[in-house]
Amino acid sequence: QVQVVQSGAEVEKPGASVKVSCRASGYTFISYYIHWVRQAPGQGLEWMGTINPNGGSTTYAQRFQGRVTMTRDTSTTTVYMELSSLRSEDTAVYYCARVLEANSAYRGFDYWGQGTLVTVSP
């Protein structure tokens, strides 16, 4: 069965970086794009970007350009999202999610990780 499991909660200081992992299993890893979405406390859902595990190409939301890096490791079927120059407004739950349809970047997201709370605090 498909599973998407994220790394645990992180506490970081302003200006630091955080790297969240997302391990996928139960399907052909390279066939499905992975997206990252975050939710700040009391706020809605915000899309950050996507990575194609087949080759590693990425598309980022413009507001995160220059601060976010998404990578993958096919040997461990894991995707990573690193966010740098953290500020308090980056405090949020970060989710990875698999796209619904193989070999398609933009579809609904059918399997989600459990979420990783990143807290940015002095």
Place this chain on the structure above:
Amino acid sequence: DIVMTQSPDSLAVSLGERATINCKSSQSVLYSSNNKNYLGWYQKKPGQPPKLLIYWASTRESGVPDRFSGSGSGTDFTLTISSLQAEDVAVYYCQQYYSTPITFGQGTRLEIK
């Protein structure tokens, strides 16, 4: 960017009654080459990740109860819960995946009256 606007922001419905949530996009999310609306609906409960309910505006995801249905095309969409159950209390989001950045509506909080 495509702006997604949901209405209402919150909604209280009696058990067994119908709940209707609307979503409007700032531009059409209908892709003419395949005649599909790039629109999804999600249910979000506290402490849980979002759950996909509907994709292509009206296709129910596997395992989703048939009391959930989606309709609409172009810029105007609706999520309907035909007979509200207690477990449907949640925040509901529409999402467009027609173009990047992918964007979500602000959410509609659904409660029991």
